[in-house]
Amino acid sequence: MSIPTENVGSLPRPARLQKAIAEYDAGSIGFDDLAAEQDAACKDSVERMEATGAPIVSDGEQRASSFATYPITDTLAGT
Secondary structure, three states, rough: OOOOOOOOOOOOOOHHHHHHHHHHOOOOOOOHHHHHHHHHHHHHHHHHHHHOOOOOEEEOOOOOOOOOOOOOOOOHHHO
C-alpha cells in the first residue's frame, strides 16, 4: 500500500542562492543578480519535484526570505 505525500512549504536553498543572499545583504551584488539566482533555484526545485512524479509541484519558496517574515519584509516593504 502506498501513502501519497506532497511537499508543503519550503525546500532547502542551494549553496549558490545562500551565497547570493549573503552578498546581496552585504551590498556586493545587485537585485538583478540575486533574482537570477532565485530564478535558477526555483527552476531546479520544480524540475526535481517533477522528476519524482509528484502531481503537485512548487518552487520550494526559494524567493521567500523567511516563512515567518516574508509577508512583512517582502510584500509590505515593497521589495
